[in-house]
Amino acid sequence: MFSKFIRQTHMYLALLLAPWILLYALSTLVMNHREAFRLNFATRLPWDRESEQVLPMQFSAGATPEFMGEQILQILHLDGNFRATLSEDKTTLTVFRSEAISPRRITYSITNGHLLVERQPFVTQPFLERMHRRRGYGGSFVADNGWAVSVDAVIVAISLWVLSGLWMWWELKITRLTGGVVAFSGVALFVTLILTS
C-alpha cells in the first residue's frame, strides 16, 4: 500500500510539473551555452513600435517612478510585474513591463504626455532565460506570487522524486547492486568536483 502511494506520488507529481522541468532543462542548456546564443540576448534585440498616443497626466512633485509606472500600466491595461526609471532631468519615464512571452517598453514624456509602447519580438533563448530567473515572493501581483508558489512546488517535488526514487530502487532487488554502484559513482564524482574546483 505504502509502495503504491510512493509510486503514484512520484508519477502524478511528475505529470503535473513536467512543463516546469522541461522549461528548467531547456533554459539551463541555453544558459550553459550563452556564447552560442549571444546575438539573441535581450539587450541586442530590437524594440518594435506597437502604439503611440498622447496621454495627458500630471504627477505630484514627489511621485516615484514606480507609482507613475503603475498608473500608466493601469490605464493601458498592462498591469503586471514592471521596473520603472526616470531620466536624470526628470522628463522621461521608462517602464519595462517584463511580460513572459514578449516584454514591453513604455516611454512616457512627462512634459508633453507623449507615450510610446514598444515590444520585443518573441525569441526562444531570452524567453527561456527570463522564465528560469523568475522567482521570489513579495510582488503586488497575484500571478508573480503564484509563480513563486509553483517554484516552491518544484523544489518540494524534486526532494520527493529523489526520496521516492531511492525507495523504488531499493524495492527492486535485482537492481540494488548496479544501482548502488551507479549512485556511489555519481556521489563520488559530485564530491570530487565540489572539493577540487
Added chain:
Amino acid sequence: MNATGPTIGQKRRIGFEKINRRTHLYSGLFFLPWFLFYGLSAVVFNHPGWFDSAEVNRKLLFDRSYPVECPNPVGDLRPFAERALRDSGLDGQFVVRSQDFDTVTIVIIQDRFLSNTMITWNSASRRLTAARSGLDWRKLLIKIHTRSGFEMPGFLRNLWPVIVDVIQVAMIMWIASGLYMWWHLKRYRSWGLAALGCGSALFVAFLLKL
C-alpha cells in the same frame, strides 16, 4: 501472449520497456546529487530573506613581505598575479584587479565551491596578504546552482558544465521515459491525463498572465 511464448514484436516491446525503465532509474541514481542540489539551492533564490547574506569572516593565511616591482595598474595584471600565487603555493584560476588611489593595490580572488581566497599586494607596504573565507552554505548553494559555461580553464572546471548539459538532457529524457511508462499503465491513464492537463494549463496560464 500465445502458447508458444511472446511474438517478436512483444519481445521487442518488453526489451524496450526494460531499457527505458533501467535508463530512467540508473541515470536518476547517478545524477541524484546534482538534481537534489539544484532543487535545494533554488530555495535561496525563491526565499532570499531566509538566508543571512552577511560576509563570512576571513581567516588570515599569511601576511609577508613581497618586494617586487609594481605592475602597471591599467596594464595586464595576470603575469603578476600568476607569479604571486605561484610564490605563495596557491594555484588555480583567479580574477585580478587593481585599486589605484594614493598607492596601487592589486587584489587577486580565487573563488572555489568551498572557499574564497583574497590575496592583496600593496605598492607602498610591498606586503602580500592572503585571507580565506570558510564554508558559507548560502554561497555554496548559489555556486552549485549557477556555475555554468565553458569559459574557464582546467579539465575539472570544464567537466562541470559538461555534466550540467548531460543532466538537462537526462531531465528531458526522464520526462519522455516517464510519459512512456505512464501511458503503458492503462489504469492510470485518465488520472495521469488530468494531472498532465492541469499542469500544462496552469503553466500556459502563467505564461499569459505574467
